Structures are given as C-alpha cells and as structure tokens.
Amino acid sequence: MRRTGWILCAAIIACLAALPWFGSNFTISLALSITMYAGLALSWAMFSGTTGYIALSSSAFFGVGAYACAILLESWPWPIVILGGALTAALLALLLGLCVLHLRGTYFAILTFGISELLKNLVGYVEKSQFGTVGRMMLGVPSLSVIYWTVLGLAVAAAIIYWAVARSDFGAALRAIGSDEDRAATLGLNVRNTKIAAFCLSAIIPGSLGAAVAVRWTYIDPQIVFNPFIVFQTVLVATIGGASRLAGPVLGAVVFGLLEELLRLHFAHYYLILLGILLILSVLYVPNGLASLIPSRRPQLLHRAGGKHALPNDRS
Amino acid sequence: MPYPMIALDDLAVRFGGVAALSGVTFTAGASEFIGVIGPNGAGKTTLFNVISGMVSPSAGAFRIDGVDLIGQRAHVFNRVGIARTFQTARVFRNLSVRENVEFGLRLPGRRGGRARHLRTEADDLLDRLGLRPQAGLTAGSLPPTRQRLIEIGMALATNPRVLLLDEVAAGLTQGEAKTMASLIRDLRSERDMCVIWIEHNVEVLMRTVERVLVLHHGEVLADGPPARITKDPVVIDAYLGETAVD
Numbered sequence: 404m405r406r407t408g409w410i411l412c413a414a415i416i417a418c419l420a421a422l423p424w425f426g427s428n429f430t431i432s433l434a435l436s437i438t439m440y441a442g443l444a445l446s447w448a449m450f451s452g453t454t455g456y457i458a459l460s461s462s463a464f465f466g467v468g469a470y471a472c473a474i475l476l477e478s479w480p481w482p483i484v485i486l487g488g489a490l491t492a493a494l495l496a497l498l499l500g501l502c503v504l505h506l507r508g509t510y511f512a513i514l515t516f517g518i519s520e521l522l523k524n525l526v527g528y529v530e531k532s533q534f535g536t537v538g539r540m541m542l543g544v545p546s547l548s549v550i551y552w553t554v555l556g557l558a559v560a561a562a563i564i565y566w567a568v569a570r571s572d573f574g575a576a577l578r579a580i581g582s583d584e585d586r587a588a589t590l591g592l593n594v595r596n597t598k599i600a601a602f603c604l605s606a607i608i609p610g611s612l613g614a615a616v617a618v619r620w621t622y623i624d625p626q627i628v629f630n631p632f633i634v635f636q637t638v639l640v641a642t643i644g645g646a647s648r649l650a651g652p653v654l655g656a657v658v659f660g661l662l663e664e665l666l667r668l669h670f671a672h673y674y675l676i677l678l679g680i681l682l683i684l685s686v687l688y689v690p691n692g693l694a695s696l697i698p699s700r701r702p703q704l705l706h707r708a709g710g711k712h713a714l715p716n717d718r719s
Numbered sequence: 720m721p722y723p724m725i726a727l728d729d730l731a732v733r734f735g736g737v738a739a740l741s742g743v744t745f746t747a748g749a750s751e752f753i754g755v756i757g758p759n760g761a762g763k764t765t766l767f768n769v770i771s772g773m774v775s776p777s778a779g780a781f782r783i784d785g786v787d788l789i790g791q792r793a794h795v796f797n798r799v800g801i802a803r804t805f806q807t808a809r810v811f812r813n814l815s816v817r818e819n820v821e822f823g824l825r826l827p828g829r830r831g832g833r834a835r836h837l838r839t840e841a842d843d844l845l846d847r848l849g850l851r852p853q854a855g856l857t858a859g860s861l862p863p864t865r866q867r868l869i870e871i872g873m874a875l876a877t878n879p880r881v882l883l884l885d886e887v888a889a890g891l892t893q894g895e896a897k898t899m900a901s902l903i904r905d906l907r908s909e910r911d912m913c914v915i916w917i918e919h920n921v922e923v924l925m926r927t928v929e930r931v932l933v934l935h936h937g938e939v940l941a942d943g944p945p946a947r948i949t950k951d952p953v954v955i956d957a958y959l960g961e962t963a964v965d
Contacts (some may be wrong), residue, residue: 572825579822582811589771590823591797591877 419555423548435551437660439616442558442608443633444640444652449565450605452646453577454598459516460499461637464492464606466629468613470526473539473623481545485553485611492610493603500599516634523629538624545618553615561608565649577601643685645692654693722785724749724881724913725770730779732765739765740937747913749880754924755917757934758958763917764806766934767883771803772796800880804887808866810873812859819858819869820844823876844872864890875906884916888923896920900927921959925949933958
C-alpha cells in the first residue's frame, strides 16, 4: 500500500515533468498555476497548519523573491536567481519573526498582513526616491518550460519539506506549540526559536516561487508582486484541501486551480463571486478540508478517539 | 557543601496590588518529598508557577541548584530539571497519549539514541503509568483523572530532578487517591528525584510525604514533618480545623 503510494506519486511527478513536450501552452500555464498554489499552500500549512499561527505574509515573501529576481536576473544564472529569492524571503521572515512572533492569534495574523502591505509601499517609495521610477523590466527571461520545471521542482521541494517536518522532532515541537505553547515551554522547548526557525523555513518556497514566477510578467512593480491576493489564495487553497495532511494543500491546489480556470473561462464577469460562494460552502461543509474525505492510514489517532470509545477503558 | 535543589529567599509575587506570595523563604533538598497544603488562594499554585518559570517573582532571590534563574524563560527551568503538572491538566489535547508522553523525550539533545529508543522509552513510561492501552487515543478525549497521569508521564519524560505535582489526586476516590500516592512515592524512589506535591486531600498527603509546607495568605505558616504539622495549633486554627488528621 505504502509502496503503491510512492510509485503513484513518482508517476504523477514524472508526467507533470514531461508536460512541456506534449502539452499546449494553455495546459502548461494551468499546471504552472496549480503547482505554484501547491507549493505556496504546502509551505503555509507546514507552519500555520501545525502551530496555529495564521501567517498572512506569503505575499511579502513572494514579493521580495520577485524583486530579488528582478535585480539578479540580468547578471546571474537562473539557479542563483531562485536561491536569491529564497534567501531574501528567509531573511525577511527572520526579521519579521523576531518582531511579531511573540504575538498570538489575531494580532499575529493582522500584523503579518500589515507588514506585507507596508513593505509594498516601502518598496514603491524607495524605488521612486532612489531611482525615479516605480517597477522594473525583466530582462533575460527564460522559456516557459524552464519556468514551469522550476515551479514544479519547488512544489516537490515544498512537499518534501512538509513531509520531513511532519515526521521529525521539529514537527512534533510545532504541533505541541499549536496545541499549548506554554505547556511546551514547561517541557523544555524553546518556543521562540522553534517558531522563528519554522517561519523562516516556510518563507523559502514562497520566496523562490516569487523569483521563478516574476519572469512571466515582463514588467513588475510592487502592486503586482506584493498583491494580497497571493496570500488569500494560499490560505484558501490550504483551507479547502486541509492543512493537516500532505495531500490537503495539493488537492486544494488542483481543485482551486481548475475551478478558477473553468469559472474564468465561462463566467468571466462574476467568476470571483462564484469562487467565493464555493469557498464558503467548502468551509461550511468540509471544515477539515477535502483531504479529510480520503480515508487515512491512521484515522483512529485523531478522529475516532473523540467519541465514546475512549471511556469504557478508563481506569482499567 | 552542595547547593540545595531549590532555594527561595524572601520571595514575593504581586499581581497589581494583590500579593500572591510574600516573604517566602524555603529550601528543598535533592530527593526530598514535600507536600504543600493551604486553603484556596494561599499561593500554592503561584509558588509552582515561580519554580517552573511561568511567573517571575516581584522581589526576593530564587536559585535552582545554585543557579539564579530569575528572568529566564520557562524552557530553561525545565532544562535545569524542573517539571510540573497543572491543576487543570494541560495535555496536548489533539495529540495522542503516546505523542504527549513522547514529547519530552523527543526534544533535541535530550536523548542519545534515535527513534527505536524513543519508542521503547515511551512504552516504558506508558506501562509504568498504566496508560499503554490508551496510547493511541487523543489525550483530550480522556477524562481529567487520566489526563493527570498523562501529565505525569509528560513531566517524567523530561527526566526531571524536581517534579511539581499540582493536585494530581483531585477528583479521585479515597482508594484511588491512595493508589496515586503510592505510585508517586514509588516513582520518587525509583528516580531519586525531589517531589513537591500540592494536594487538598490532606489525609492521603500526610501519610505519604516526609515534610509539609503550609501556605496561608501567601506566606509560609508552617514547615515541618507531617506529625508535627498536624499537631501545630496555628495550622489547625488556620486550615485543618477541628477535623485534623491524627
């Protein structure tokens, strides 16, 4: 069973990787959107799904990644450009984490979002005052296939990170923080450092994706790359799919990506309204995400135990 | 001469204008077994909050094994060997019983071996506390009395030198409370650790511990062996009342 799963995953990834040779530009673009959503949502779920800290900073990570790309693209090879995006975003997460990770709940969510907006305006201001213009042309853009392979690779990397974290002691620490942070501290966990490390790790993929996808626009400015829609989509994809299992964000990305494209094609004027209604319905009726509908190998651990079954054994 | 395990000197904790603890001076040795009693609001839990690093004292000195920990965060207190349970059990509710107990074992740097040791160590703890049959259930689904046992397991997993127990026998029948008391006594001698136990069930406590600390209005009212405390007129007057245990 386990082995079949692995083989299936490998086969799907291989098919996706071969897409540029047989797919149309439209299919490649669609697959690119879906894999990008998957990468963003997996990174988000790795941090927010485990710790319960709702980070609304994906746009900021994505945006600084895109700007790192705009600066590096002319004179550096493509892998360095992507790496530059990753490191810039991780650095931003480190600074952001040091400032706001002591806040909890809504305060954390609002502040991460506020800082992203602040950053958008700050970048615009700096460009205007230092260079006299806002925005940058992208020069030396790689082909669509290269962009697509990069995004696919990053989505796979996000999945591997999610999987490795979930299995590790680090992942156990994050889940404990999500459950009762002060309790985890009394058991010896340095909660602040753990949260900051996880937050930085969660910024790497969005930053790299920002760098990879930025080249699809021939021109970028802060309004484009720090667009709050990026973080909204990230959170929605993770929520539709379910953040507590690897399959969740992936499934969410597929459903969201297809739905978005379908609705946009057929209901160009009100597709956002329809999308909104579908999202509300999914949150109301499938609160734990689509992945919760797939039977799990260890369901009794987290779900069935909630009922009466636990009681008869008590004090045995 | 070695340092005392815990040394509080003229310690005070104030919340706004309210003094939760004042002038508390108290030392505990490395393998002492101490009970803490006192009426509600006497400052018992605040004392634990200070010793476990969750509340910073407003005044006074506080050392653990000679180390001044004032101003440090809670995880540092655990790393020098303090572990505790909570009056209202605080387990990781949505994690399994096993994951709860494993947590203390899993922290980096605490365990020499890897995953296989983790499993056997967790199994040993679960067996020791009689939690093995429920290992796979979510901790939050178990009744409070079981959750307290899980908490003891979580604390023991960090291999503490001082175990702070906050009313672990609450809600138990007298017979169950006695079983709990002998479990605690056994654990303490197996692990040669210092145990400080807050308990409202005075009768069981007095028969188990070697020394009793009585708190009243945030101050130490009496400190001594149970036999003396039960006969202390000040304690009887303030707390034990006419129905004192003999």
